[in-house]
Structure formats: structure tokens, C-alpha cells
Amino acid sequence: MKAVIQDRYGTADVVTVGDLPDPVPADDEVLVRVRAASLNGSDREHLLGRPFYARLAGLRRPRHPVPGSDVAGVIAAVGRSVTQFAPGDEVFGELAGYRGALAEYVATRPRLLARKPPELSFLDAAAIPQAGCIALRATLGLKPGDRVLVNGAGGAGGALVIGLAAHLGAAVTAVDRADKAEHLLRIGADETIAFEDQDWAEQRDRYDRIVDLVAHRSPYRVHRALRPGGTYSMVGGHTRVLLATLLAGPTIRWTTGKRVAVLVVPQSRADLEAVTALVVGGAAASAVDRVHPLEEAPAAFARLAAGDYRGKILIEVP
Numbered sequence: 133m134k135a136v137i138q139d140r141y142g143t144a145d146v147v148t149v150g151d152l153p154d155p156v157p158a159d160d161e162v163l164v165r166v167r168a169a170s171l172n173g174s175d176r177e178h179l180l181g182r183p184f185y186a187r188l189a190g191l192r193r194p195r196h197p198v199p200g201s202d203v204a205g206v207i208a209a210v211g212r213s214v215t216q217f218a219p220g221d222e223v224f225g226e227l228a229g230y231r232g233a234l235a236e237y238v239a240t241r242p243r244l245l246a247r248k249p250p251e252l253s254f255l256d257a258a259a260i261p262q263a264g265c266i267a268l269r270a271t272l273g274l275k276p277g278d279r280v281l282v283n284g285a286g287g288a289g290g291a292l293v294i295g296l297a298a299h300l301g302a303a304v305t306a307v308d309r310a311d312k313a314e315h316l317l318r319i320g321a322d323e324t325i326a327f328e329d330q331d332w333a334e335q336r337d338r339y340d341r342i343v344d345l346v347a348h349r350s351p352y353r354v355h356r357a358l359r360p361g362g363t364y365s366m367v368g369g370h371t372r373v374l375l376a377t378l379l380a381g382p383t384i385r386w387t388t389g390k391r392v393a394v395l396v397v398p399q400s401r402a403d404l405e406a407v408t409a410l411v412v413g414g415a416a417a418s419a420v421d422r423v424h425p426l427e428e429a430p431a432a433f434a435r436l437a438a439g440d441y442r443g444k445i446l447i448e449v450p
């Protein structure tokens with residue numbers, strides 16, 4: 133099969149397109165004929181091998197040479213013990229271990245796959261899994277009138293976080309590079325902050341929820357921007373911030389009543405189905421940056437690595 137190959141960590145030039153043997157599904161796996169995939173910030177982290185948590189995919193080199201977590205396609209074959217899917221079913225989901233989507237075929241456990249709604253194209257469906265599940269969890273419990281700040285909102289995950297927060301009636305401040313402000317307003321932000329010009333963490337008592345997709349500040353700084361009772365959710369960012377947030381969160385809660393925590397987003401079919409129903413119902417939409425054919429994956433990774441994109445980079449597998 134044709135596949136994107138990234139068998140070591142590095143810059144985008146380690147990504148090539150080549151031929152690999154077709155995967156053979158185990159008894160408890162399905163074989164998916166991939167039709168579309170999408171790239172996330174986590175694919176850049178798995179390319180670079182940093183932050184350190186990206187090395188869970190392999191300490192010295194990726195254990196699985198094919199990158200890509202978010203996938204949509206058609207079941208081509210099922211293992212002997214699989215009962216929930218049959219050949220011909222259209223499915224989508226986020227692959228365990230964030231690897232394997234960028235190829236003509238992937239063998240995977242069916243646990244995380246959901247049936248693709250007929251209203252969605254394969255490309256639309258492939259844009260949802262990781263970003264959608266993050267957005268669903270990051271916006272849980274928001275009420276009309278809440279003020280929400282999304283840090284790193286112009287990348288792969290931001291549009292669905294902004295969309296779901298706005299759908300729940302929150303006022304959204306989106307933070308990213310100055311040249312992404314127009315994009316952020318187009319996808320539903322009420323106001324924008326250019327992080328090169330202004331440090332949102334200098335604000336006091338302003339937000340009910342902060343969703344941080346690119347955390348690099350100390351937890352002792354970010355809580356001051358929260359209103360009383362507010363929540364800061366670290367979704368992605370530096371490993372040292374992750375550790376500091378885990379350690380400092382309970383003390384900050386005890387002394388200020390504010391919640392500063394790492395948001396652990398489970399890979400869950402139920403969450404994927406819930407957020408997809410919201411997307412199909414028009415509550416929120418992915419932002420599509422550009423569609424590349426599989427052969428152009430090295431160029432797509434070069435754009436991902438350079439931050440030269442707004443929203444989702446999609447890969448179509450004809």
C-alpha cells in the first residue's frame with residue numbers, strides 16, 4: 133500500500149511517501165480502507181518527538197512508522213472475533229497511539245471507531261475526532277454569559293472549542309498570532325488577543341474558563357486571570373507546565389477556590405458520537421485549512437511544522 137512514512141523524529145524532511153506491506157488485521161481488529169485523515173498539533177509533536185510525552189509513541193524512534201491519528205474510511209475486512217462492524221461500513225475515529233492514519237489501509241481495534249453519519253463526507257468526518265473530543269470536554273458545564281479564553285485557538289483544535297463554547301452561550305476570547313485574528317473572528321470568536329502584543333495572563337478576575345492548547349505559563353500565574361470559581365484547563369503544551377499544574381493544582385484550589393488542572397481527554401466513542409451529533413446539528417464546525425492528496429503529505433507536514441495553517445489540514449486518500 134501507499135503510506136506516509138516517518139520512522140524517526142525530526143523536522144518535516146523526515147516525512148516521505150513510500151510503499152509498505154498491507155496490514156493484516158488480528159482476530160480482534162478491523163482493516164480500514166482510509167479515505168481521509170486530518171492533522172493535529174499532536175502530529176507535529178510526534179514529528180518532532182517533543183514535548184517529551186510525544187515519545188510515548190517510541191522513546192528513540194516511533195514504534196509505528198505511519199503517522200496520523202484522525203481517520204475516516206470504509207471497513208475492508210474484519211477479524212474473526214469482531215461483531216460490531218462489517219465490510220462496507222463507513223467509519224471514523226482517533227487511532228490509539230496517534231499513529232497509522234496516513235496510509236491506504238490501517239488495521240485497528242474497533243473500540244474507538246464510530247459509524248460515519250451519512251450527512252458527513254469522509255473529509256468532514258476525519259476533521260472531527262481529536263479536536264471534537266477535546267472541545268466537548270473543555271466546554272463541559274459552560275453557561276450562557278460565561279467568559280471563555282481559548283489560548284492557541286488558530287490551530288487544528290480551536291474552531292470546535294470556540295464553536296461549542298459559543299453554542300453554549302459563552303463569550304469567547306481567542307488568542308493566537310496577530311495574523312490569525314481575522315480567521316479567529318470568522319470561526320466565531322467575539323474578540324481576539326495577539327499573543328505577541330499582549331499577555332492575557334496579566335488580566336485579573338476576567339474568565340470563567342481558560343482552555344490552554346499551548347500551555348507554557350506557570351499555574352501560579354494563570355489562575356489570576358480566572359474569576360472566582362473559574363477553571364483553567366491545560367490541554368497541551370510544555371511537559372514542565374504539565375507537571376507543575378499537576379503538583380500546584382490542589383494548593384491553588386485550596387487557597388483560591390479556582391480550579392487549575394490538566395484536562396485529560398479520554399479516547400471515547402461515546403464522546404465522539406456526542407460531538408459529531410452537535411456538528412451535524414450545526415452547533416459547531418471544523419475550520420478547514422486545505423485538502424492535500426496523500427502524495428503531498430510531506431508538504432502538508434512542512435506547513436504543519438512551520439505553523440503555516442489555520443484550522444485543519446486534511447489529507448485525502450483517493
Ligand SMILES: NC(=O)c1ccc[n+]([C@@H]2O[C@H](COP(=O)([O-])OP(=O)(O)OC[C@H]3O[C@@H](n4cnc5c(N)ncnc54)[C@H](OP(=O)(O)O)[C@@H]3O)[C@@H](O)[C@H]2O)c1
Nearest residue numbers: 172173284286287288289308327367368369395396397439
Ligand atoms: N489533554 C489531552 O488529553 C489531549 C488529547 C489530545 C491532544 N492533546 C494536545 O492538544 C494540543 C492540540 O492542539 P491543536 O491540535 O489545536 O494544536 P495546534 O494545531 O498546534 O494549534 C496551536 C495554535 O497555537 C498557536 N500558538 C503557538 N504559540 C502560541 C502562544 N505562545 N500563544 C498562543 N498561541 C500560540 C499556534 O500558532 P503557530 O502554529 O503559528 O505557532 C497554533 O495556531 C496538542 O498539544 C496535543 O498534544 C491533548
